[in-house]
Amino acid sequence: MTSATGREPLTPDDFAEHARRELPADVWDFIAGGAGRERTLAANEAVFETVRLRPRALTGIEEPDTSVEVFGARWAAPLGIAPVAYHSLAHPDGETGTAAAAGRLGLPLVVSTFAGRTLEEVAGAADAPLWLQLYCFRDAGTTFGLARRARDSGYQALVLTVDTPFTGRRLRDLRNGFTLPAHVTPANLTGPAAAGSATPGAHSRLAFDRSLDWSVVARLRDLSGLPVLAKGVLTARDAGAAVAAGVAGIIVSNHGGRQLDGVQASLEALPEVVSAVRGRCPVFLDGGIRSGADVLVALALGARAVFVGRPALYALAAGGSEGVHRMLTLLIAELADTMVLTGHASPGTIDADTVILPGHSRPHTGNTAPHAVPHPMPCTDRSPG
Numbered sequence: 091m092t093s094a095t096g097r098e099p100l101t102p103d104d105f106a107e108h109a110r111r112e113l114p115a116d117v118w119d120f121i122a123g124g125a126g127r128e129r130t131l132a133a134n135e136a137v138f139e140t141v142r143l144r145p146r147a148l149t150g151i152e153e154p155d156t157s158v159e160v161f162g163a164r165w166a167a168p169l170g171i172a173p174v175a176y177h178s179l180a181h182p183d184g185e186t187g188t189a190a191a192a193g194r195l196g197l198p199l200v201v202s203t204f205a206g207r208t209l210e211e212v213a214g215a216a217d218a219p220l221w222l223q224l225y226c227f228r229d230a231g232t233t234f235g236l237a238r239r240a241r242d243s244g245y246q247a248l249v250l251t252v253d254t255p256f257t258g259r260r261l262r263d264l265r266n267g268f269t270l271p272a273h274v275t276p277a278n279l280t281g282p283a284a285a286g287s288a289t290p291g292a293h294s295r296l297a298f299d300r301s302l303d304w305s306v307v308a309r310l311r312d313l314s315g316l317p318v319l320a321k322g323v324l325t326a327r328d329a330g331a332a333v334a335a336g337v338a339g340i341i342v343s344n345h346g347g348r349q350l351d352g353v354q355a356s357l358e359a360l361p362e363v364v365s366a367v368r369g370r371c372p373v374f375l376d377g378g379i380r381s382g383a384d385v386l387v388a389l390a391l392g393a394r395a396v397f398v399g400r401p402a403l404y405a406l407a408a409g410g411s412e413g414v415h416r417m418l419t420l421l422i423a424e425l426a427d428t429m430v431l432t433g434h435a436s437p438g439t440i441d442a443d444t445v446i447l448p449g450h451s452r453p454h455t456g457n458t459a460p461h462a463v464p465h466p467m468p469c470t471d472r473s474p475g
């Protein structure tokens with residue numbers, strides 16, 4: 091695996107360059123693209139450029155411990171792989187390759203409802219912590235059947251995606267007339283839920299249950315006995331509703347800019363959600379994480395851990411399971427270096443004082459507790475710092 095310049099990948103972004111050359115143009119567009127004018131897609135990454143880090147000198151930290159505990163499981167770093175449909179688009183190994191890479195490193199994988207491998211195959215490929223992402227189908231038996239299979243094969247949580255009554259208007263896919271290659275199918279779906287799935291946009295409008303309300307959280311939890319997280323929360327209002335519905339965690343996400351174009355970047359929405367949750371459940375983030383420093387910034391603003399979506403698929407396309415392993419290894423190494431240089435021996439101490447937000451020359455004072463209410467991004471609070 092060498093880059094266009096003939097060199098080994100040194101950053102997660104280097105894998106994207108390789109994937110772009112490997113993949114058919116319409117597959118690249120399906121993965122890389124977002125909804126509408128792709129404003130939110132661009133904002134997810136761009137917002138990290140506006141945050142400044144604050145170094146600490148002579149802290150005596152030799153080797154930071156990057157590990158965190160989540161729902162009683164130890165993760166090697168506050169980092170996992172977000173649910174992304176059809177890893178088999180990127181590489182024949184599909185989700186089993188990704189799971190093996192995550193498992194070797196002690197990092198979790200969230201398996202998509204639209205995985206190209208069965209839940210049981212993925213569970214057999216690694217002892218990584220596995221969560222199952224759920225879309226709810228009009229055929230409720232399909233949804234509940236997936237939840238039961240997840241419980242029976244050792245998955246540790248369900249991730250209910252709440253931002254997708256149907257997939258967003260992905261203009262690249264519409265222009266390309268994108269359909270999945272014949273060998274790429276939803277391995278966990280049968281019957282009416284799978285019919286027409288080669289065209290994801292049209293399929294989602296036919297198959298997804300749009301009549302749902304928050305009561306589905308308790309039904310999924312009671313039926314599976316698993317903790318249920320809500321993925322796709324961006325506002326205090328939805329965070330409050332999610333907590334009231336009994337979620338075990340919230341993933342702040344705009345679906346990688348693929349749903350409602352024009353919404354806030356995930357990082358911009360994080361402080362509002364963390365404030366609203368008031369410590370009642372852990373808050374996670376996905377969207378735009380491309381470096382170890384990005385991981386640290388999200389933790390400084392209150393995330394317990396973060397997930398990467400596209401970087402995992404790009405690394406899989408570039409080098410199969412080995413590529414994913416190398417990409418994740420780079421992210422952990424970057425995080426560890428950034429922790430030493432900002433004076434953190436473990437993720438639990440990464441607080442708001444570790445960063446400066448745009449429009450501020452110094453961090454807010456008085457908030458040194460980890461994961462306490464962080465200072466808001468300027469978009470949510472324009473009061474002077």
Ligand SMILES: Cc1cc2nc3c(=O)[nH]c(=O)nc-3n(C[C@H](O)[C@H](O)[C@H](O)COP(=O)(O)O)c2cc1C
Pocket residue numbers: 120121122134172173174175202203204223251321343344345346347348376377378379397398399400401
């Ligand atoms: C190709 C692709 C497929 C995706 N499929 C799903 C999915 O099946 N379920 C889901 O909840 N989110 C899905 N997502 C969204 C990701 O879980 C995640 O929110 C997003 O990719 C994070 O942003 P990032 O790609 O900038 O890391 C998908 C994203 C991409 C790029």
Ligand SMILES: O=C(O)C(=O)c1ccccc1
Pocket residue numbers: 175204254257290294345348
């Ligand atoms: O593309 C997506 O973002 C997504 O969530 C999805 C949903 C259904 C099928 C394929 C992908």
